Amino acid sequence: MPTIRTPIRRTISFRQEETNITKTTQGLFGLYRYPAKFIPQVVTWCLKQGDYNSVIDPFAGAGTVGLACHLQQIGVEMWDINPMLKHLAQSVKTLSSTSVPNPLQLVKEAIDFKNSQALDCDLEYLSQWYDRRVLAVLKNLWLFYNQTSKRKRALLLAPLLRLSNEWSYNDFQCQKLFKSTRSINSINDRLGERTWKKNFYADFASKVSKAHNQYITQ
Numbered sequence: 001m002p003t004i005r006t007p008i009r010r011t012i013s014f015r016q017e018e019t020n021i022t023k024t025t026q027g028l029f030g031l032y033r034y035p036a037k038f039i040p041q042v043v044t045w046c047l048k049q050g051d052y053n054s055v056i057d058p059f060a061g062a063g064t065v066g067l068a069c070h071l072q073q074i075g076v077e078m079w080d081i082n083p084m085l086k087h088l089a090q091s092v093k094t095l096s097s098t099s100v101p102n103p104l105q106l107v108k109e110a111i112d113f114k115n116s117q118a119l120d121c122d123l124e125y126l127s128q129w130y131d132r133r134v135l136a137v138l139k140n141l142w143l144f145y146n147q148t149s150k151r152k153r154a155l156l157l158a159p160l161l162r163l164s165n166e167w168s169y170n171d172f173q174c175q176k177l178f179k180s181t182r183s184i185n186s187i188n189d190r191l192g193e194r195t196w197k198k199n200f201y202a203d204f205a206s207k208v209s210k211a212h213n214q215y216i217t218q
């Protein structure tokens, strides 16, 4: 029979215990926006309480446990029904074993990429979520992503996901995907500006540069 330990009553401030992590979105912990993420200070503290060789997280989400293990060099097995985790984990793994690409060069290469290929997905579904002008520019960036090197894809993944989300009709005030009048108006206001495409690419560049910093400051 497993022994049940009596709970210990103790007051603890994880922020004070884990002073190396000053905010929940620090470094790679802020790479991907995901609902109900664990607080990294709590996970990091818990991992330090035992002498763990490896850890399993069966509902890994954006991989907070995986990242904390990665930073403490503890082996980790992550499961999630959402296939996105596999790609994010692959990005972190790739860029921890090779140099992070130059963000400015990569952004230029992606923007200059011209392709007339069709997008291999359900356009009728996508047109529910995007204005066709946004879809056209996003399509080119994702086609670039698909044909570029593993190393460049690793840096591009999180910023492209965020860009695709923030330029969609999704309403960020809601936890789940939701299209509202407010979010539609917000996109229409942005597209009403003469410089919308320039703003779109500036947003893309800033997101890639931020992800670059998140990778190199770990």
Ligand SMILES: C[S@@+](CC[C@H](N)C(=O)[O-])C[C@H]1O[C@@H](n2cnc3c(N)ncnc32)[C@H](O)[C@@H]1O
Pocket (backbone or CB within 6 Å): 034, 035, 036, 037, 038, 039, 058, 059, 060, 061, 062, 063, 064, 065, 079, 080, 081, 082
């Ligand atoms: C609250 S999130 C976990 C967030 C995670 N702790 C983090 O810090 O990023 C719960 C996760 O459980 C996953 N999930 C839900 N049902 C599942 C199932 N039956 N099998 C595998 N994963 C599942 C969801 O896809 C979601 O990513």
